[in-house]
């Protein structure tokens with residue numbers, strides 16, 4: 001019998017979910033804690049969401065960990081974020097069989113040597129892992145990514161550039177995100193996956209990133225399962 005109106009998040013699980021993790025600062029302020037405490041709890045959400053995604057059968061997740069614009073924050077906050085990133089990379093390296101294969105999307109130029117070292121170690125240590133792929137967008141900007149793709153194509157002597165050429169020249173050649181989740185009530189794309197988001201579904205929630213864990217992910221997947229993706233075609 002048809003069962004219209006009931007949706008299991010385990011049906012129609014998106015292959016690729018991307019996260020704009022927002023609200024760490026507000027989470028901390030609400031608790032009279034320094035902003036860094038919000039970022040630390042946010043890093044715990046990153047690990048919890050990766051573990052939940054793996055359990056739910058999601059194949060790819062992308063985390064917007066540090067944008068090219070984030071360098072404009074006070075030096076102490078940038079340093080705290082970079083140190084947390086390093087710590088998280090170390091954890092992914094150590095727990096390699098538990099979590100995922102890591103990928104990096106961003107510009108290496110401008111990143112500190114110590115972070116790049118940890119990043120390269122984590123990428124190498126997890127390269128052989130199957131299952132979930134965790135793509136970390138660090139020192140990432142969507143426009144920069146597209147510009148870098150054109151630079152690569154120009155260097156290869158390409159004169160006539162197709163959409164497929166651009167897709168294949170992005171930082172990572174992985175499926176485009178089916179679902180992009182942004183936390184903390186903001187409704188902007190903020191230079192994230194501009195090329196790849198052409199047909200993505202968006203999910204916005206008021207939940208602050210440090211409070212976003214498995215139950216909140218499930219809620220987003222229920223909403224996603226209800227949506228009809230048309231890619232420009234007529235609805236049926």
Ligand code: FPP
Pocket residue numbers: 021022023024025026027039040042043046063064065066070081084085088136184209
């Ligand atoms: C936004 O919160 C979040 C960030 C600028 C960075 C996201 C970083 C993490 C979750 C921690 C480390 C990441 C990894 C992958 C280990 P905000 O500071 O803009 O919050 P606000 O808008 O409330 O001030």
